[in-house]
Amino acid sequence: MNNFPLLPDQASTYATQVDAIGLALTSLTAFFTAVVFILVTVFAIRYRRGSNVNRKTAGDHNTWVEIAWSLPLVGIALVMFVWNVKPYAEVFNPPPDAEEIFVIGKRWMWHLQHSVNGIRENNELHVPVGRPFKLTLISQDVIHGFYVPDFRIKRDAMPGQYNTVWFTATKPGKHHLFCSEYCGTDHSQMGGWVYVMTPGDYNNWVRSGGTSAAPPKTPEQAGYELFTQLACGNCHKNQDAIRAPTLYNLYGRQRNLQNGKVVTADDSYIRKAIRTPEEVLLQGYNATMPTYKDSLDEEQVHDLIMYIKSLGNGAATNGKTAATAPKQGNKPTSEGEQQVTPVVTGATQANSAPQVDTALSNPTVKPAKPTTLPGNATSTVGGSTTR
Ligand code: HEC
Ligand SMILES: [Cu+2]
DSSP: OTTOOSSOOOOBHHHHHHHHHHHHHHHHHHHHHHHHHHHHHHHHHHTOTTOOOOOTTOOSOOHHHHHHHHHHHHHHHHHHHHHHHHHHHHTTSOOTTOEEEEEEEETTEEEEEETTTOOEEESEEEEETTOEEEEEEEESSSOEEEEEGGGTEEEEEBBTBOEEEEEEBOSOEEEEEEEOSOOSTTGGGOEEEEEEEOHHHHHHHHHTTTTOSSOOOOHHHHHHHHHHHTTGGGTOOSSOOSSOOOOTTOBTOEEEBTTSOEEEOOHHHHHHHHHOGGGGOBTTOOSOSOOOTTTSOHHHHHHHHHHHHHTOBOGGGTTSTTTTOOOOSSOOSBTTBOOOOOOBOOOOSTTSSOOBOTTOOOOOSSOOOOSOOOSOOOOOTTOOOOO
């Protein structure tokens, strides 16, 4: 809209949906405001004191008139409700093929990392058009708000909690990124740009390693290195043991906790299990898992989660009789589709006894590194993890 933009650019699929709703709500409001305004004016003039009109027939109410304006309004309200709920619910539920970007808000900047290729960015985000991206947000200090007006998305980055939001960009160009939650002195400086590129430009950008100097390490690779350095594998083996449960196919599986709750092993659960294991103690195990709250930062915890995710998805085992029995350490061939290999369980009680997992041929101390790590394979194991 030339030089008088009423709205920011529309640069995501979500933006068009949001604007359509905004336009509908504004039009409806304007329409009914006009109707009420006109009627009030007409009646005020017509029935003003001393005017010569018939006041005899005035009843105190008219059922049909009341129904005639109530029902359509209820209808309109319901239509608006359904129409609004759909995108509102959708924006927090990324499609399964969305690429993850991990976002840390901290006073007063945004740290972002592409999970697929490991590229890091500060106050900048590069994405191609037409591809869904899922943001996993967390804060290292106070609440921040990740806000890209051109995408019409805004999501809080909270301390101690993962939030998600997703988008598909539609328009190449440079789009403002803001912090929308007052977070201290330099709050107004906290922001940057989202660069939306054509797929070709984006591929070149990724190939050149983005804007970072060092060859990027994916979170999964960094997580594997951390896992090795911290010797998590001293306790967590390729199969459930008395000492500790296996982390293979943990992701997505249902966990029975000592506090009686049953939870799904998602990002937030694993984060708690690593940082504050006492909050999510598993049934059948002792509280021997060390607390990593003070020694690992949010990025390192996320790296470990990505590594644990790469050890397979156990969602398919939920609801079966051996609900918590581990599957083999093979990576599932495709999403949600496990290779069906016999698992010797026999155990009826979750995690009460070591599970015999015959298919794992390699009883090494550490869970084997997945053979197919995506992205850059040149990074060296044991590199520094401190920044
Ligand atoms: C001293 C042994 C020990 C070490 C070392 C250890 N853990 Fe654990 N871990 C346990 C035990 C025991 C449990 C089960 C009890 C609980 O829930 O805390 C557990 C539970 C977990 C769980 C939840 C598993 C599930 O099945 O729900 C995760 C995730 C986890 N550990 C990750 C790690 C990571 C990552 C490291 C290394 C940074 C690590 N652990 C180091 C003993 C250990
Ligand atoms: Cu902020």
